[in-house]
């Protein structure tokens with residue numbers, strides 16, 4: 106119980122346990138504050154200046170410099186010879202060959218000497234290659250290349266021997282092939298290959314001519330001469346095989362056995378199958394075989410050579426092993442002497458080859474290149490001491506070149522191709538390929554290399570020249586040492602000069618590169634400007650065209666608006682006020698008028714009626730109903746013909762004519778009124794012109810019936826026919842005027858106005874306030890009726906014989922008009938009909954002109970009031 110009473114245990118301090126405790130923020134390395142050195146200026150290393158001197162002092166060889174040791178090693182396996190073809194001077198040749206005429210005076214000996222000197226000068230100046238010594242030559246570019254591309258002369262050295270242009274075949278044999286032949290006779294195989302551009306003398310060197318035999322002939326002579334002299338070798342046999350690799354029409358390569366019975370050859374597992382070997386016993390036999398083979402060889406004439414070899418020709422002379430001696434030893438083993446006459450490398454520009462001949466050139470160049478690769482592989486193979494081939498195989502390569510100025514590029518290419526096999530020294534060369542590419546100008550090592558080589562080359566040349574001079578001329582030691590001493594102190598100055606000149610060269614090249622880039626950009630800029638100009642011109646022309654089009658569009662729009670308005674007007678006029686309906690004068694409405702027809706449809710209004718008074722009405726119905734407040738309707742009969750019938754009943758008929766008149770440039774049809782009035786008995790004509798469809802729009806219509814030229818013709822019968830030939834003048838009036846040209850017009854008073862128009866003495870009545878009435882004295886009766894808006898003619902039922910069959914419109918006569926008709930019909934116009942024709946143009950007409958009576962005014966008012974309804 107105590108326990109129960111004891112105070113409750115106080116809750117311990119609550120501890121909140123988080124399931125996911127707070128993650129500790131990882132100290133990021135970036136947040137670490139770097140310790141800034143307090144004395145940065147002192148601790149920072151000093152920035153060294155741009156190491157231009159170091160860069161300039163870097164010496165990187167421009168071309169892979171052949172290792173001299175390697176060259177010496179390869180020289181044991183490969184001997185490279187150079188033969189320079191004599192320069193053919195056409196001028197001098199012509200001068201020498203030109204036979205002197207018998208009667209020609211002998212030339213001045215002084216002049217002759219001058220010519221000789223001149224030819225010698227030409228010879229020396231035109232030669233691109235000069236022989237320095239037996240192992241080196243200097244290749245000098247022509248002056249044009251020197252100035253334009255800054256190519257300098259190059260010294261090539263390391264040749265086994267250099268044959269100058271005047272070297273004979275014998276000398277070449279002795280120096281080049283004789284060692285090989287001697288080794289061959291001892292059982293060591295060897296190979297001689299002639300390599301060079303087309304026309305440089307490869308074939309001449311290898312095969313020669315009957316007068317000047319080549320290497321093959323000389324070798325054969327030596328081989329068989331030895332066999333005869335040396336008894337031990339007489340037991341050996343020699344075989345000759347000759348074949349060519351050529352390209353048939355530039356397609357694939359083929360091999361042909363050039364021996365007399367030879368055919369096509371095939372390659373199987375790197376061996377040639379089917380090649381025939383002809384055993385030869387003497388040199389003459391071998392030479393005969395070779396000469397026959399040469400006839401089968403593919404040759405062609407090119408620009409470079411009149412008889413250019415088009416195939417790679419290979420001659421193999423194989424000797425069998427000699428019989429073993431008594432001890433069982435074989436004194437001489439089998440050996441093969443291979444002589445290769447390669448087809449000359451060709452440049453397309455020089456040869457001018459085209460088509461299949463060009464493909465052939467490509468084949469030749471490719472095979473020449475492959476030959477070079479094979480030769481390298483062979484040399485590499487021979488370097489391996491384990492290979493037995495090294496022991497008994499010797500190679501000789503003879504490079505034939507031409508020494509003309511134009512042959513510089515060919516010669517340069519060939520020597521560079523052969524450079525891996527010999528020592529080459531450059532003499533201030535600027536590689537043309539470097540000049541072609543602007544990028545290479547920025548590569549300082551490539552630029553500096555020629556400079557370095559230049560000076561080293563110069564030094565070497567000077568020393569070597571001094572040495573050669575000492576050797577050749579046997580100069581005293583003092584002189585030689587003096588020369589060398591002279592060179593020695595110059596060295597430091599030369600180095601400084603080299604640095605300065607290198608810097609100068611770099612800046613020059615850089616400036617040149619920048620200049621080239623600027624030139625290119627300038628050209629691009631010019632092109633862009635011209636394009637911009639063209640575009641601007643095009644834009645301006647397009648703008649003008651656009652303006653013209655806009656103008657045309659505006660005109661078309663205005664035309665279309667007008668035409669729309671006019672068409673609307675015409676449509677409305679056609680639909681609402683079809684003037685074909687015409688105006689009819691209904692005689693039945695009147696007590697006196699039997700038939701009255703008024704047709705408003707034609708400007709040539711003719712009113713023909715038997716015994717009626719014709720009326721001619723010209724009307725210009727409202728084509729602009731919406732705009733024009735008033736429309737003028739004019740009935741005009743300038744050529745009124747009236748036929749009077751003697752009998753009292755007169756019919757006044759209107760012969761309507763239709764016409765269309767162009768108005769206000771919009772080809773609007775203007776419908777005129779064809780008034781057809783007919784009257785049979787009565788002398789009055791009630792004109793009830795009630796426009797049917799223009800009540801709302803037309804405010805006023807004035808009907809002008811005018812017949813100034815009315816003619817009256819009296820017939821024997823009782824019918825008077827009045828023919829109206831109205832004028833075609835139609836205008837849009839602000840008001841429609843209805844002229845009643847009848848001279849005997851009598852008007853009756855309308856109900857509304859109660860004014861009567863009685864004109865027994867007047868020729869005509871004018872209801873228009875603007876125009877005077879034209880009187881027509883021949884007209885007997887004209888009754889005009891003004892109705893609300895439409896003029897129409899009423900035809901009498903008795904006038905079914907009338908020619909015009911016009912649809913009778915619905916009659917909508919207002920009460921006033923009917924009253925007016927009635928009143929007008931009541932008018933007595935009998936006296937007017939009886940008036941003579943002459944009165945029409947008489948004084949009476951003139952007197953009546955311009956008279957506006959009270960009745961006219963009232964009629965006008967009536968018209969106005971009704972039209973404005």
Ligand SMILES: Nc1ncnc2c1ncn2[C@@H]1O[C@H](COP(=O)(O)OP(=O)(O)OP(=O)(O)O)[C@@H](O)[C@H]1O
Pocket residue numbers: 189190191270301302303304305306307308309310410412413414415447448449450505
């Ligand atoms: N050393 C020389 N002395 C005199 N004439 C030479 C000499 N070298 C070449 N010729 C003449 O030059 C002409 C061309 O020589 P050749 O046909 O040997 O040239 P090529 O190098 O064989 O040309 P291709 O590769 O086109 O066959 C020949 O008429 C040849 O007589």
